[in-house]
C-alpha cells in the first residue's frame with residue numbers, strides 16, 4: 001500500500017518535470033533542461049563549423065581579384081550552407097522532442113537580445129544559433145496549442161540559488177559549481193541551477209498570465 005503511494009508520488013513528480021521545462025542555453029552544452037538533461041552540440045555540427053573556419057582561412061590568403069579567390073569564396077559559401085543545414089537539422093530535432101514532452105517551455109531571451117552587441121565571432125555564432133532555436137521552438141509549440149515563456153533578459157538565473165533564492169554578487173563564467181552561503185547547499189551545478197530557476201520563474205509568469213489550469217494539470 002505504502003509502496004504504491006510512493007510510486008504514484010514519484011510518477012506525479014516526474015510528470016510535472018516533463019510537462020513544464022526550463023532551458024538554459026549554453027556554450028559547452030547547447031541546452032540544459034531543468035530535469036537535468038544536457039544536450040551538447042552534435043559532432044556533425046562541430047565538424048561542419050571546423051571545416052568552414054578552415055575554408056575561411058584559405059580564402060583570406062588568396063590575392064584579391066584573383067580567380068583562386070573567387071573559387072575559395074564559392075567554397076566558403078558552400079560550407080556556410082552546410083553548417084546552416086546541420087544546425088537547423090539539429091535544432092529541429094531537439095525542439096520537436098521538447099515540444100512533444102512538454103506543455104510549456106521556458107527560456108531566457110538574454111542571448112538573442114544581446115546578439116547584435118557581441119563582437120566575438122564564436123559567441124556571435126552561438127547567439128544566432130540560440131535565437132534560431134527559440135524561433136523553431138516557438139512555432140512548434142504554437143502549432144500544438146502549447147506555451148513558450150521568454151524570460152526577461154535581466155533575470156539573474158545563474159547567480160540565484162534555486163533552493164533559497166539567495167542572489168550572489170558575482171558569478172564569473174569560469175565557476176561551474178558553487179556553494180550557497182545562505183542555505184548551505186553545496187556543489188550547485190551552474191547550468192542546472194540556471195535551468196531550474198528559469199523553470200520556476202516561468203511557472204510564476206504562467207500563473208500571472210492566468211495559465212494556472214495548465215499547471216494544475218501538470219502537478
Ligand SMILES: [Zn+2]
Nearest residue numbers: 161164180183
Ligand atoms: Zn541557497
